[in-house]
Amino acid sequence: RVQIVRAEGEGVINKSIKKEEAKVVDFLKAPEIDGKAVMCRCWKSGTFPYCDGKHVEHNKETGDNVGPLIVSKE
Ligand code: FES
Numbered sequence: 258r259v260q261i262v263r264a265e266g267e268g269v270i271n272k273s274i275k276k277e278e279a280k281v282v283d284f285l286k287a288p289e290i291d292g293k294a295v296m297c298r299c300w301k302s303g304t305f306p307y308c309d310g311k312h313v314e315h316n317k318e319t320g321d322n323v324g325p326l327i328v329s330k331e
Pocket of ligand 1: 312
């Protein structure tokens with residue numbers, strides 16, 4: 258079994274925003290779009306620029322707390 262050991266902070270995308278929160282998810286209202294779009298901010302999504310949930314694995318591996326930006330009409 259291979260264990261990946263990272264230096265503290267290695268691979269972390271979010272270095273300073275809301276670090277006290279387990280996961281940072283932000284919301285943006287954009288009246289001109291239909292429905293909603295969930296945008297990736299961890300850069301690991303297989304459907305980039307859209308979030309596919311890979312931030313969960315990224316956060317677990319790196320200790321990060323990044324989450325998506327959710328853009329919706331209302
Ligand atoms: Fe990147 Fe969700 S997959 S924020």
